[in-house]
Amino acid sequence: MKNLYIRTDEQAQWMEQIEKHKEEFLSEAQIADKQAIFPKKGAAILKKLGYPLITVPKKYGGQGLGTYDMVLIQETIAALDENLSLSLGWTLGVLGELYEKNLWEKEKLETFAEKTNKGIYINRAVSEAITGSPTRGGRPGTQAVRTETGWILNGRKTFTTASPVLDYYLVSAWIEEFKKVGFFLIPHHQQGLSLENTWNVMAMRGTRSDDLVLTDVKLQEEALVELPNHPRGKGINGWLLHIPANYLGIAQAARDYALHFASTYQPNSIQTVIAELPNVQHLLGEIELELEKARLVLYGVAAAYDDKNRRPLLTNEISVAKHTVTNAAINIVDKAMRVVGAKSLQLSNPLQRYYRNVRAGLHNPPMDDMTIQKLAITALQE
CATH class of the missing domain: 1.20.140.10 (Butyryl-CoA Dehydrogenase, subunit A, domain 3)
Structure with missing residues (x-):
C-alpha cells in the first residue's frame, strides 16, 4: 500500500499488524481455495487483533473508525486472502451501518454492544433461492409467526457468507401480521438453526457461503431487532x-x-x-x-x-x-x-x-x- 493513502497512526498500526501475519494469511488462502474450507485461522487472528470492533463507535466500546479506514484495511487483507477479507468485511459493514443509522432501538443497541465488545462476527442472512438478489426487492419466503412468548421462524437462506465462524445472524423474515419484513437477531447455537453445505462454486470457495436452514426456531419477543416500520435503507450506505x-x-x-x-x-x-x-x-x-x-x-x-x-x-x-x-x-x-x-x-x-x-x-x-x-x-x- 502506498503511503499516500495512509493518513493516521491508527491506520499505520493496522498495516503493521497485518504485515506481521502476512505469511499466515497467504498460506491459509491457498488451502482455503484448494479445499473449499473457511480460513478459520485468519479469522481467529483478526478477532484477536480487535478487527470486529473497527467500525463500532467508541461510545459503544469500539474503535470508531470510518469507511476510509475500513477500505484501507480491507484492501490490505484482500491482497493476502480475499476469501477472508470478503467474508469478514460483512461484519464491518453490518456493524458500521447498524450503529451509524441507529437501526435498532437505543436499548437494544446498548445491550448488543455488550456482545460486540467481546469481539463477534455477524452477517445478514437475506438471500433466498426464490427471490434472487435481495437488492431487487423480492419478498423473503422465510416466515416469522408470533407466539405467546415471541416468534417461530421457518425458512432457508442462501449465500450465508462466513457461516462457519459467525456468532450471530441477522435474518430477514416476512411477518404476515405487519405485511412487512423484519430482521431477527439469532445466535449461531440457537436450537432449530443449522447449516447445510451447499457452497459448491468455482469462485470465493473459502467464503463458505452455505445455506442457513431455520426449522421451528423459537425466539423471544426482543429477537425482532429491526422493526418492520423502521426506515432502514433510507440514504446511502x-x-x-x-x-x-x-x-x-x-x-x-x-x-x-x-x-x-x-x-x-x-x-x-x-x-x-x-x-x-x-x-x-x-x-x-x-x-x-x-x-x-x-x-x-x-x-x-x-x-x-x-x-x-x-x-x-x-x-x-x-x-x-x-x-x-x-x-x-x-x-x-x-x-x-x-x-x-x-x-x-x-x-x-x-x-x-x-x-x-x-x-x-x-x-x-x-x-x-x-x-x-x-x-x-x-x-x-x-
Missing part, C-alpha cells in the same frame, strides 16, 4: 465500500505477481528479462493506470462519505465506486495473466485463483445494471 475494497486488493495482488514475474523471468530467446520488452511494459503501464484510477475513486468516495458536510451531497457515488473498482480489478487480473502467459493457468499459480475470485465481484451488490440505471434516472431528474 458507505459501509458497502468494503466490497470493492476486497476486489481492489485482489487486483493489487495480481499486479504485484505480474510485476515480479516480468522483472525476473528471462527466456533464453532474449537477452534480458521480459520487463524490458515494449509490449510487456505497455501491459504493466495499463495495469498501473487502472489501479490508480480505481484507488482514487474508491478512497475519494470513502473520504467524502466520512465527511459529514460532504455526505449529504452524495447520490450514486457508492455504486459508482463499486462498479468502477470491480470492473477495473477484472481488467487488471486479465492483463496480469497476459504478462505471465500460459503459466498463469497452472493450478499452482495464484493468478488463476485471482481470475476466478475477482469475477465474483460482479455478483455482489450493487449490480452493474442497477448502477447504470440509477445514474440515468438521476441525470434525468436533475
